Amino acid sequence: MAKQHVTLMITSTFYDMFGEYYYFIKEVFPYLKEYCEKHDIALYYRDVAFSLLNDYTDKSIILDDFRSIDFDRTFFICFRGHKLGWKPNYMNVNELTIEEYPELVKFVGNVSITELAIMHAIVPFDKYDHDVLQKLNPVKHSLFYFRDNGFFDNLSKTQLMFFTNMGDDDNKKVHDMEIAKAKDLVLETKNEFDKKGDFEIQVRNYKGRWNKDLDMHEIFLKYSQEYAEITNMNLDMFIETHENNMCYDYSGCLDAFECDGKELRDVLIDDIIRSLKEEFPENFE
Numbered sequence: 160m161a162k163q164h165v166t167l168m169i170t171s172t173f174y175d176m177f178g179e180y181y182y183f184i185k186e187v188f189p190y191l192k193e194y195c196e197k198h199d200i201a202l203y204y205r206d207v208a209f210s211l212l213n214d215y216t217d218k219s220i221i222l223d224d225f226r227s228i229d230f231d232r233t234f235f236i237c238f239r240g241h242k243l244g245w246k247p248n249y250m251n252v253n254e255l256t257i258e259e260y261p262e263l264v265k266f267v268g269n270v271s272i273t274e275l276a277i278m279h280a281i282v283p284f285d286k287y288d289h290d291v292l293q294k295l296n297p298v299k300h301s302l303f304y305f306r307d308n309g310f311f312d313n314l315s316k317t318q319l320m321f322f323t324n325m326g327d328d329d330n331k332k333v334h335d336m337e338i339a340k341a342k343d344l345v346l347e348t349k350n351e352f353d354k355k356g357d358f359e360i361q362v363r364n365y366k367g368r369w370n371k372d373l374d375m376h377e378i379f380l381k382y383s384q385e386y387a388e389i390t391n392m393n394l395d396m397f398i399e400t401h402e403n404n405m406c407y408d409y410s411g412c413l414d415a416f417e418c419d420g421k422e423l424r425d426v427l428i429d430d431i432i433r434s435l436k437e438e439f440p441e442n443f444e
Contacts, residue, residue: 161199161441162199162200162201163199163200163201163439163442164200164201164203164231165195165200165201165202165203165231165233165234165435165438166202166203166204166205166230166231166233166234167188167191167202167203167204167205167234167236167431168205168207168227168228168230168231168234168235168236168280168298169183169204169205169206169207169236169237169238170206170207170208170228170235170236170237170273170276170277171208171237171238171239171240171273172239172240172242172243172244172271172273173208173244173245173401174242174321174401174404174405174406175240175241175242175321175322176238176240177375177378177379177382177412178367178373178375178378178412178413178414178416179238179306179367179413179416180206180238180382181378181381181382181385182414182416182423182424183427184204184382184385184386184389185385186424187424187427187428187431188202188204188389190428191428191431191432194432195435198435198439198442198443199442200435200439200442203231203389204386204389204390205227205230205231205390206386207224207227207228207276208224218250218251218252218253218256219253219255219256220247220251220272221247221251221252221256221260221263221267221272221275222253222255222256222259222260224272224275224276224279225256225259225260225275225276225279225284225286228276228279228280228298229286229295232280232283232295232296232297232298232299233298233299233300233438234298234299234300234301234302234431234434235280235281235298235300235301235302236301236302236304236431237276237277237280237301237302237303237304238304238306239273239303239304239305239306239338239341239342240306240322241306241308241322241323241324241335241338242321242322242323242324243271243273243274243324243334243335243337243338244271244272244273244274245271245272245273246268246269246270246271246272247267247268247272248267248268249267249268252267258287259286259287259288260284260285260286260287261285261287262284262285263275263284266278270337271337274337274341277341277344277345278344280297280298280301281297281298281301281344281345281348281358281360282297282344282348283295283296283297296358297348297352297358298358299358299359299434299438300358300359300361300434300437300438301358301359301360301361302360302361302363302430302431302434303345303360303361303362303363304363304364304365304418304423304427305342305362305363305364305365306364306365306366306367307364307365307366307367308323309366310366310367310368310369310413311323313369313371313411314369314411315408315410317406317407317408318406318408318411320406321405321406324338345360345362346362348360349361349362359434359437361430363418363419363426363430364418365416365417365418365423365426366416366417366418367413367414367415367416367417368413368414368415368416369411369412369413370411370412370413370414370415371410371411372411373411373412373414374409374410374411374412375405375406375408375409375410375411375412376402376405376409377409378412379398379401379402379405380398383397383398
């Protein structure tokens with residue numbers, strides 16, 4: 160039985176998902192890592208957005224994002240809320256990015272970076288590698304978790320601007336529609352995958368409780384510390400940069416996540432283990 164190496168690629172919008180990120184890295188990943196070690200699988204964790212150590216002026220964010228996904232196209236785990244997220248334009252993209260992923264020219268300026276990551280996971284962009292054009296396969300196991308909006312009534316107006324498209328003025332309806340279209344793409348692609356059986360897309364809905372006794376900034380720092388420890392990355396400069404862009408109303412954060420009447424932790428663990436067994440059956444004989 161060969162030793163397997165697998166990376167769980169996690170992505171979502173950034174400033175509205177600290178509760179989920181911290182929950183996953185504290186409650187889900189340690190259990191999965193220990194479980195996988197018993198079955199000769201080395202499991203790693205990589206947050207696609209959090210892995211980007213360069214700032215927006217570097218113009219390589221999309222490139223780093225896509226390369227992170229291409230690093231291991233076994234798992235793509237996406238938490239999706241009600242915020243469209245940052246929509247990069249041509250001023251945010253360097254020439255190397257377009258050279259490596261030429262199809263991006265059709266989408267830059269029209270699609271958020273989160274939706275670009277989703278597209279590259281399930282309907283991947285062609286990629287030039289050493290001047291050879293590659294047709295990439297979809298990620299083998301793409302797991303999507305869409306968040307319910309039942310906690311909105313507990314948010315301040317400032318917080319709503321970070322958890323929804325409310326702060327986008329005239330673009331709110333447009334951005335809400337773009338999120339809906341992205342979800343439709345996931346569901347349509349899922350139907351295609353289900354018929355062929357070569358790749359997996361799973362879609363679930365979940366909800367969280369708004370806990371006013373938590374501090375969002377503290378959760379962000381705890382997540383940063385956990386992520387730095389398991390990846391051996393120095394995130395000091397990265398943390399300082401993003402602290403300046405966070406919601407300044409830190410009062411409260413999401414916790415107590417549930418899915419299908421169960422703790423989300425248990426659902427995530429079951430979903431990922433099931434996919435691991437499908438991917439590496441010999442390791443579970």
